[in-house]
Amino acid sequence: QKEVEQDPGPLSVPEGAIVSLNCTYSNSAFQYFMWYRQYSRKGPELLMYTYSSGNKEDGRFTAQVDKSSKYISLFIRDSQPSDSATYLCAMSWYSSASKIIFGSGTRLSIRP
Amino acid sequence: GAVVSQHPSRVICKSGTSVKIECRSLDFQATTMFWYRQFPKQSLMLMATSNEGSKATYEQGVEKDKFLINHASLTLSTLTVTSAHPEDSSFYICSAYWDAGPKDEQYFGPGTRLTVT
Numbered sequence: 672q673k674e675v676e677q678d679p680g681p682l683s684v685p686e687g688a689i690v691s692l693n694c695t696y697s698n699s700a701f702q703y704f705m706w707y708r709q710y711s712r713k714g715p716e717l718l719m720y721t722y723s724s725g726n727k728e729d730g731r732f733t734a735q736v737d738k739s740s741k742y743i744s745l746f747i748r749d750s751q752p753s754d755s756a757t758y759l760c761a762m763s764w765y766s767s768a769s770k771i772i773f774g775s776g777t778r779l780s781i782r783p
Numbered sequence: 784g785a786v787v788s789q790h791p792s793r794v795i796c797k798s799g800t801s802v803k804i805e806c807r808s809l810d811f812q813a814t815t816m817f818w819y820r821q822f823p824k825q826s827l828m829l830m831a832t833s834n835e836g837s838k839a840t841y842e843q844g845v846e847k848d849k850f851l852i853n854h855a856s857l858t859l860s861t862l863t864v865t866s867a868h869p870e871d872s873s874f875y876i877c878s879a880y881w882d883a884g885p886k887d888e889q890y891f892g893p894g895t896r897l898t899v900t
Contacts, residue, residue: 679824703887714787714876714891715827759826767889768815768880770842773826 674698677760677774685782690747694760694774697741701762701772704736706745709757709776718758719745720767750781784810787879789892797900801865804895806877812857813879817889818850821874833860867899 677694684690692706703722707715719734721727727734735744743762747754760774786809796802806816815834819827831847833839833854841847851863860879864871874896878889 675826677826712874712894712896714789714878714893716891717886717888720887767887768882770829770832771817771889773828775824775826 672697674772675760675762675774678777679775681778681780683780683782684750686750686752688750688781690745690750690754690779690781692745692747692758692760692777692779694743695741696743696762696772698772699738699741700764702765703763703767704734704743705761705763705767705771706732706734707759707761707773709759711757715759752781752783755780785881785884785888785890786810787813787877787890787892789875789877789895791895792893793896793898795898795900796867798868799866801863802867802897804862804864804875804877804897806860806862806879806892808858808879808881808890811879811881811884811890813860814857814882815880816854816860817878817880818852818860818862819876819878821876821894827876830862864897867897869899872897872899 705720706718709715724738731748733746757776759776763771790805818830821827830845831839831841839852854860876894878891
């Protein structure tokens with residue numbers, strides 16, 4: 672069993688839709704949860720991070736962590752074609768100074 | 784700020800040769816640098832972690848004699864793939880951690896696409 676499971680998609684939605692991306696994990700020792708966005712043939716860029724269960728909002732993005740279920744989500748409101756990319760969930764034992772375990776990524780396409 | 788560059792962006796080499804990839808933090812000092820490998824439609828897999836002036840720590844299954852990592856300064860780390868074979872063809876991405884930075888974040892480079900023929 673992989674430590675982090677993520678549906679690879681692809682996921683295609685119309686512009687303006689709400690997008691929900693999810694990951695599950697097996698290691699309850701993970702304490703730091705992240706979402707990265709990666710455009711084709713580029714390095715990933717950090718979108719959001721959180722240390723705790725609950726919701727964290729940043730503009731059109733909301734990250735949700737449920738440690739009891741070992742489940743994390745990223746919601747994108749009012750999706751735009753520029754949001755089309757691969758989204759990677761990631762987690763670590765205590766911070767970005769240590770090893771990060773990535774999900775396999777979900778390819779998202781926003782149709783104009 | 785917090786820009787990481789990689790050079791070259793893509794390289795093609797013949798089987799059996801060695802190739803060096805550079806990773807630089809342009810505007811900060813990186814106490815720790817990480818090297819990842821990403822195969823098509825797969826996730827980033829950590830290969831090794833290096834701290835400036837120390838030997839790199841390799842992940843299980845990564846051959847340290849094949850993937851040589853040098854982190855000689857706080858702004859430069861190099862990955863040398865020795866005696867490359869076609870199965871080493873992949874997207875290699877480095878990241879740098881800035882412990883004095885504003886966020887707890889690894890800053891990723893743009894990646895290097897290696898093709899071994």
